[in-house]
Amino acid sequence: MAAFPQLVFSGVQPTGNFHLGNYLGALVKFVEMQAKYDCVYCVVDMHAITVPQDPAELTMHTREVTAAFLASGIDPKKNIVFNQSQVSGHAELAWVFNCVSRLGWLNRMTQFKEKAGKDRENASVGLYAYPNLMAADILVYRATHVPVGEDQKQHLELTRDIAQKFNNDFAASIERLGYGDAFFPLPEPIIQGPATRVMSLRDGSKKMSKSDPSDYSRINLSDDADQIAQKIRKAKTDPDALPSENAGLSGRPEAENLVGVFAALQGVTKDDVLKQFGGQNFSSFKSALVDLAVAKLGPVGSEMKRLQADHAYIDDVLRKGADRAREIASHNMTAVKDILGFVR
Numbered sequence: 001m002a003a004f005p006q007l008v009f010s011g012v013q014p015t016g017n018f019h020l021g022n023y024l025g026a027l028v029k030f031v032e033m034q035a036k037y038d039c040v041y042c043v044v045d046m047h048a049i050t051v052p053q054d055p056a057e058l059t060m061h062t063r064e065v066t067a068a069f070l071a072s073g074i075d076p077k078k079n080i081v082f083n084q085s086q087v088s089g090h091a092e093l094a095w096v097f098n099c100v101s102r103l104g105w106l107n108r109m110t111q112f113k114e115k116a117g118k119d120r121e122n123a124s125v126g127l128y129a130y131p132n133l134m135a136a137d138i139l140v141y142r143a144t145h146v147p148v149g150e151d152q153k154q155h156l157e158l159t160r161d162i163a164q165k166f167n168n169d170f171a172a173s174i175e176r177l178g179y180g181d182a183f184f185p186l187p188e189p190i191i192q193g194p195a196t197r198v199m200s201l202r203d204g205s206k207k208m209s210k211s212d213p214s215d216y217s218r219i220n221l222s223d224d225a226d227q228i229a230q231k232i233r234k235a236k237t238d239p240d241a242l243p244s245e246n247a248g249l250s251g252r253p254e255a256e257n258l259v260g261v262f263a264a265l266q267g268v269t270k271d272d273v274l275k276q277f278g279g280q281n282f283s284s285f286k287s288a289l290v291d292l293a294v295a296k297l298g299p300v301g302s303e304m305k306r307l308q309a310d311h312a313y314i315d316d317v318l319r320k321g322a323d324r325a326r327e328i329a330s331h332n333m334t335a336v337k338d339i340l341g342f343v344r
């Protein structure tokens with residue numbers, strides 16, 4: 001397959017309750033990647049409307065996620081930071097992919113099953129076709145790397161299937177137009193580190209999620225020090241002391257989760273954490289975790305609140321980012337239209 005220039009793309013939905021899972025599973029990786037790659041970071045507002053949204057809240061949450069990006073250390077001058085709906089290439093390519101992707105593929109997506117629940121007939125068509133739009137988000141930039149949490153792995157596999165099928169279906173046209181044997185790269189997910197799947201603080205078998213009705217299940221980036229402390233102290237654990245090695249965490253999902261969170265916040269491995277805390281009870285470990293979480297998340301949360309209040313600045317970042325994103329996306333969409341045989 002042709003070699004593609006390395007480019008990172010990832011997106012976050014503006015759906016409120018931005019939490020520790022989003023931060024450790026996505027944002028921390030986004031920040032790390034900017035030293036090594038050109039990166040495109042998107043607030044995916046078109047994904048958000050696959051479930052009902054209040055317009056005023058959608059605007060507020062779009063600014064909140066953008067503020068979270070910037071407060072975490074993403075540099076909007078070096079990287080492209082924007083919101084999806086300002087660049088029409090996402091929707092255009094998503095339609096093309098609706099015609100490439102197969103019903104059988106979408107039927108296997110577990111996120112749709114979880115989110116639609118029992119009332120499938122009443123779910124929006126957008127929620128069902130969500131992974132096709134996600135493939136378009138990534139491939140409209142011909143991005144090669146996608147930092148995400150574990151929960152997005154299946155959608156990334158689908159993105160690769162769509163890219164592969166498009167490359168195969170239109171191979172002759174792609175070759176004739178001088179793009180070699182593939183127009184789209186097969187993007188690689190980047191899912192690594194000790195907190196690729198942060199679990200609910202109330203139930204170690206469920207992932208930490210924006211839509212969990214219990215606010216005690218998650219630490220929000222907007223929580224203050226008291227709220228962080230209270231949530232960690234109330235987090236579910238088991239009666240045993242912490243083990244000294246990773247293997248001792250098996251079958252103890254709540255313990256494993258808190259150790260993973262500690263490791264990710266500290267930038268070390270779970271084994272390192274257990275070397276330090278093995279044999280200790282949860283109350284002393286939780287106290288150390290509270291101190292660490294407040295030290296790491298507190299400054300991000302307050303910077304986020306400060307930025308979020310400055311609508312003019314945030315909207316300007318998004319507008320300028322969208323201008324840069326649009327340039328790449330329209331260039332690639334012109335090529336896609338030529339490949340498909342659309343007259344322009």
Ligand code: AQP
Pocket residue numbers: 011012013014015021022023024025026147148149150151152195196197198199207208209210211212
């Ligand atoms: N619990 C998690 N652990 C690690 N990473 C996570 N991500 C989400 N939850 C966790 C990662 O955060 C990024 C942004 O995801 P999104 O904006 O698409 O949000 P989401 O996945 O819809 O978030 P939730 O909380 O899971 O929302 P609901 O409650 O609606 O299902 C992605 O990279 C994701 O992997």
